[in-house]
Every structure is written in structure tokens, then in C-alpha cells.
Amino acid sequence: MNDLELYREQLALCDDKIIDALVERNSIIEKIMAYKEEYGMSIIQPKQEEKQERQLEIKLDGNKYSEEIEDVFRRIRRNSKRIQARKLFDYNIVLIGFMGAGKSTISDYLSTVFDMEIVEMDQLIADREEMSIPDIFATYGEEYFRNLETNLLIEMQDKKNVVISCGGGVAMRERNVEEMKKNGKVVLLTASPETIYERVKDNNDRPVLQGRKNVAGISELMEQRREKYEAAADIVVNTDDKDVLTICEELVQKLTRAEI
Ligand SMILES: Nc1ncnc2c1ncn2[C@@H]1O[C@H](COP(=O)(O)OP(=O)(O)OP(=O)(O)O)[C@@H](O)[C@H]1O
Ligand SMILES: O=C(O)C1=C[C@@H](O)[C@@H](O)[C@H](O)C1
Numbered sequence: 001m002n003d004l005e006l007y008r009e010q011l012a013l014c015d016d017k018i019i020d021a022l023v024e025r026n027s028i029i030e031k032i033m034a035y036k037e038e039y040g041m042s043i044i045q046p047k048q049e050e051k052q053e054r055q056l057e058i059k060l061d062g063n064k065y066s067e068e069i070e071d072v073f074r075r076i077r078r079n080s081k082r083i084q085a086r087k088l089f090d091y092n093i094v095l096i097g098f099m100g101a102g103k104s105t106i107s108d109y110l111s112t113v114f115d116m117e118i119v120e121m122d123q124l125i126a127d128r129e130e131m132s133i134p135d136i137f138a139t140y141g142e143e144y145f146r147n148l149e150t151n152l153l154i155e156m157q158d159k160k161n162v163v164i165s166c167g168g169g170v171a172m173r174e175r176n177v178e179e180m181k182k183n184g185k186v187v188l189l190t191a192s193p194e195t196i197y198e199r200v201k202d203n204n205d206r207p208v209l210q211g212r213k214n215v216a217g218i219s220e221l222m223e224q225r226r227e228k229y230e231a232a233a234d235i236v237v238n239t240d241d242k243d244v245l246t247i248c249e250e251l252v253q254k255l256t257r258a259e260i
């Protein structure tokens with residue numbers, strides 16, 4: 001065997017070690033999840049991830065391959081998140097709720113924590129139509145927009161582990177609720193009219209709030225919609241005076257513990 005063949009064999013042995021280490025690492029991730037579940041601990045622990053990143057930085061300080069190794073570890077962390085997401089949710093998470101309830105905010109956070117794909121329905125529809133939502137309403141009417149929403153929910157049934165951030169009115173159509181439940185668990189985010197007003201008051205991208213952007217107007221529309229939102233929901237998470245981490249933790253606990 002010449003030196004080149006020897007090096008290639010050594011490389012193959014290194015790959016075997018990496019594979020074994022990754023398999024072990026992934027099984028440890030599953031054990032950590034099981035432990036947290038057994039002892040009712042929170043699944044999302046951002047401080048722990050920060051700690052791991054710092055430890056790695058210290059270990060790699062002065063290492064001539066630090067950049068490349070850090071890159072590999074970023075991938076490893078992302079894949080660990082995916083493993084967690086797949087274990088926790090074998091379906092899409094569909095966020096519904098009134099405008100400003102926090103659907104987009106919570107989607108972003110869930111996507112960061114579990115590396116889940118996000119489908120921001122309003123955004124995707126606007127991108128595909130190459131038009132803003134207010135322009136779609138003005139040009140083609142609300143019915144046209146609502147049909148686009150229904151078609152998008154049907155399209156999402158082929159996917160898994162996606163966080164779908166619905167437009168505020170999606171759950172008003174019975175057909176939409178049927179379609180979203182075929183492959184998704186529906187999470188209703190709620191907030192008081194006062195909270196909603198504070199969150200939406202400086203934004204003009206919501207045509208349905210036009211002329212009613214005050215606490216009384218929001219409250220009235222919310223009451224009109226409440227029954228349909230609640231009927232669609234598998235779980236409900238109130239967001240008043242809660243930070244994003246608290247809301248996501250509650251959402252995960254309710255989704256994974258509830259018999260739904
Ligand atoms: N838990 C929270 N605490 C404080 N502010 C929040 C919280 N959740 C969302 N917000 C803020 O409220 C505003 C509206 O939130 P977001 O866009 O996530 O709502 P949405 O439900 O997606 O609304 P829409 O239906 O119009 O898309 C944003 O400015 C966001 O930063
Ligand atoms: O509540 C609604 O009816 C709407 C909410 C937004 O997300 C957009 O989907 C659109 O402005 C309609």
C-alpha cells in the first residue's frame with residue numbers, strides 16, 4: 001500500500017468516527033428531550049444553546065480550522081433542531097388569530113428554535129401575485145383573495161413540520177379550517193383589543209382595519225370573529241403581557257401534552 005492509499009484509509013476511518021459521534025450526539029438529543037418531558041421541564045432553552053456556542057468558541061480558540069469547524073457545528077445544531085421538531089410535531093403548525101395577535105412573530109421564533117420552514121400566507125400570496133394585499137383587495141376583491149388562501153392551504157397538505165402563519169381572516173371560511181386540519185394542528189393566538197390596538201396602531205397594511213383602528217372597532221370585529229376562531233382551534237394561547245419565549249413554550253407544551 002502506498003502513502004496515498006494509506007491516507008485514504010485513514011480518511012475513511014475518520015469519517016466512520018464522525019458518523020458514530022453524530023449518531024451518538026443525536027441519540028443524546030433524544031434522551032435530553034425525554035428527560036425534559038419526564039420532569040416537565042421547558043423544551044426551549046435558548047441559554048443552553050448560547051452556552052454550547054461559547055464552549056465551542058473556547059475549544060476552537062487558536063485552531064487553524066476554527067472557521068470550517070464552526071461552520072460544521074452550525075449545521076449540526078440546525079439538524080439537532082430538526083430532529084427535535086420532527087420528534088415533537090409530526091404535522092404542520094397552523095397559527096391563526098386576529099390581526100396583530102402575534103402569528104408572524106411566533107412563527108419566526110418557532111422557526112429559529114426548531115429550524116422549521118415558515119409559510120407566511122399573506123407574504124407568499126402577495127409575492128406570487130406581485131401585488132400588496134391591499135392592492136389585491138382593491139383590484140380583484142376579497143373573494144379572489146380568500147380563494148388564494150384556500151388554495152395555499154391545500155398546497156401545504158403535502159408538507160410537514162412547516163409553521164403556517166395565516167392571514168387574520170383565514171379561519172373565517174369553514175372550508176379553510178377543514179383544509180388546514182388535514183395535516184396541521186391549529187393554534188389560536190389571542191390578545192385583548194387593547195393589546196392588539198397597541199401592536200397595530202402604527203401600521204397601515206391591514207385593509208380590514210381601515211376605519212376601525214381603535215379599541216372599540218377592534219373589539220367589535222374580534223367579537224364577530226371569536227366563535228369561528230375558537231371553533232377552528234386545537235389549542236389556544238393568550239399572548240397578553242407575555243414575551244415570545246413564554247408564548248412558544250406554552251404553545252409547545254399544549255401541543256405536545258394535549259390529546260388533540
Ligand atoms: N408577545 C408580544 N409582545 C409584544 N409585542 C408583540 C408580541 N407579539 C407580537 N408583537 C408585536 O405586535 C406586532 C404585530 O405582531 P405580528 O405581526 O406577529 O402579528 P400577526 O398576528 O402576524 O398580524 P397579522 O395578522 O396582521 O399578520 C408586531 O410589531 C410585533 O412585534
Ligand atoms: O383579518 C383579515 O381579514 C385579514 C388579515 C390580514 O392578515 C390579511 O390576510 C388581509 O388583510 C385580511
Ligand SMILES: [Mg+2]
Pocket residue numbers: 103104105165
Ligand atoms: Mg402576520
